[in-house]
Amino acid sequence: MNELRIGAVDHHRLHEHLFQPDRDEHGALLLAGQQLRSDGGINLTVREVHLLSSADFPPGVHGYRQLSAASLARVGNRAADEKLALVSAHSHPGSGTRTGLSHDDVAAHEAVFPHLLDITGADAVCGVAFGESSAAGEVWRRDGHRGSLDHVRLVGANLTFLTDGATEPTRDSEARFDRQIRLFGDQGQARLRGMHVGVIGAGGGGSILIEQLAHLGVGQISVVDFDRVQTHNLSRIMGAGDRDARKQTKKVDIATRQVRRIDPQIRTNAIDGDIADARVAAAVLECDYLFLATDTATARLVANAIAQTFLIPLIQIGAKVESRPSGEIDQIYTAVRPVLPRRGCLACAGLIDPQQLQRETATPEERRNQNYLGTPEVIDPSVTTLNAAAAAGALNVFLMSAIGQADDDLAQHRITLTREGTSLATRVVTRPDCRWCGGSDPSRFARADLQLLPCRPTVAAARRVGTIQRLAQLARRLRS
Amino acid sequence: MSTESPHHHRDHHHPVVIFVNRREIEFAESHATGFEIKHRADVPETFKLFDPPGDEVANEERIELHEHERFTAISGQDVS
Amino acid sequence: MTVDTLPPDLAQAIGELEQTFSGRIAIEASDASGVVIQLHDVVLAERWTPRLGSLWFVLPYNYPDAPVYPYYIVGATLSGPGVPALQPVVWRGMAAIQVSLRQTAWDPARDTVVGCVLQTQSWLRLT
Secondary structure, X not given: OEEEEEEHHHHHHHHHHHOOOOOOOOEEEEEEEEEEOOOOOEEEEEEEEEEOOHHHOOEOOOOXXXXXXXXXXXXXXXXXXXXXXXXXXXXOOOOOOOOOOOHHHHHHHHHHHHHHHHHHOOOEEEEEEEEOOEEEEEEEEOOOOXXXXXXXXXXXXXXXXXXXXXXXXXXXXXXXXXXXHHHHHHHHHHHHHOOEEEEEOOOHHHHHHHHHHHHHOOOEEXXXXXXXXXXXXXXXXXXXOHHHHHHOOEHHHHXXXXXXXXXXOOEEXXXXXXXXXXXXXXXXXXXXXXXXXXXXXXXXXXXXXXXXXXXXXXXXXXXXXXXXXXXXEEEEEEEEEEEEOOEOOOOOOOOOOHHHHHHHHOOHHHHHHHOOOOOOOOOOOOOHHHHHHHHHHHHHHHHHHHOOOOOHHHHOEEEEEOOOOEEEEEOOOOOOOOOOOOOOOOOOOOOOOHHHOOOEOOOOOOEOOEOHHHHHHHHHHHHO | OOOOOHHXXXXXXXXXXXXXXXXXXXXXXXXXXXXXXXXXOOOOOOOEEEOOOOOEOOOOOEEEOOOOOEEEEEOOOOEO | OOXXXXXXXXXXXXXXXXXXXXXOEEEEEEOOOEEEEEEEEEEOOOOEEOOEEEEEXXXXXXXXXXXXXXXXXXXXXXXXOOOOOEEEEEEOOEEEEEEOOOOOOOOOOOOOHHHHHHHHHHHHHHO
């Protein structure tokens, strides 16, 4: 499968340019990260949108309009410098929900794409034609393979797929889903069945998410956790019992068992590990949606990075009882925080504590040495009803997004004050210099590169590295 | 008849009562920074302070306080 | 973590350290925490014996999102009244003085290990 993936913020800007009141064709060049898929296809994740003026999209030789040589050279060179793939986009005004590449479009690709692959050095180049609510395209690969673009994925408050409109959408009308199909129809159910959802953390909050996703009927669930059930978990983990605590069953195994019991048709991937490890992070990069239900700053950092680097929508959930030193409770709240491309970034929101990150990377000896004031370790209260409230909020955001019923405001971070029964929608101001979602060159946004995730590298053996000269050479090589 | 505007008098010297996490705090003046609000409410400066509409008030940001406004202060370090 | 799998941010930081402290940087080890680095010939204040020591630190694998903290002086001892930020510890099998100068508002988009090491070096020259 070949996919073009774009954040809703960038797509809105692109759409406004492509479909202007003059009802003429307009063009743009996009620069995209390249994620090779396990099925041999490629995901192109849009990082930059270069809107072309009329001068750069003049009347064409092969068709109605063509990209100017100057714009191809300018943007193509930038693609080469930034190691990104180039996507040419233009509009077919009036196509509505059905469009396709014309003979002239294909001829233009044949004339230009081999040169673009040479200029950019990328794995792929793509050409896409947009209708108002449709898209059709093709992807040329460096290995000579040419394939059609299966869809354009818009990642925003709603998860939307633009296709050429030629194929009837699939439907799923299993009797078990009768009551929910009455809400979102058999197409909506088929959409859920076609989704691969990742849940990072299978504890109190995560186990509720997993159980409910199984009831909803998503097609595939990947569960990440490295921990085992203990007695104190039994008040919170769905599906866990006394025997599991005695045996110290892995939390991912509890989750797998629970899903199988609810719906054996769902494929469950139990990933026994830490999302901070590159191997584990790699295992969730083909998810359509991610949930984060963990306790560490490290997991927040990695999950947020995945969301912004690979354009995968993420929802972080949590609950907290804030107490004063006297023991008096100051605040009880639950949090539901959607993270979308260039929106809701946990780093921009100041929700990834650098000091906690440092503590989590420290060795046990270093942690003991740093705790010289003798401050006792604090264990946070954790209550199933708080976890359930957060999980329910997140699941409804996910469901509305999946079936295309989400208002834009649903994508805001939401804090619910448990004692007051009130909710606060908190606004996140995107930082232009953010390492993950910002618009500056050093930002990792949409680069779709596993090496750029802040993960613990795969090989963890300690060894003496050597002299400064070897490292200086390596640093120079990586900078060039 | 006083020539001093009552509005001008209220801006600078009228005490204002606000709530931070349901805790009543009185300010002598109608403006304060995020840091000052947290300090008065005995909330760590690393906490996030939100005004009623949901905008975060930064430590160095000076805002106008309104009578009985309800602020929320949380660590943001929630767990699951 | 081997040299060949060094994350780009760490490779860049090590290059910047090498450029700033030319000839005085040595990479001692790497493990799941990050890369252990030694800065030689750090001038220390009068309370230290000798007046020249080595500054060690771990560049964490998720730098710059995680800051470098703390630092360790190896090969020198302290005399005089105690300083809260300086504590004798055993670290990675070495007797060391832990230097706990925490940067209160670490910003990964702006702050660098070079800046922090320079600040720490200056502080140690005076304290």
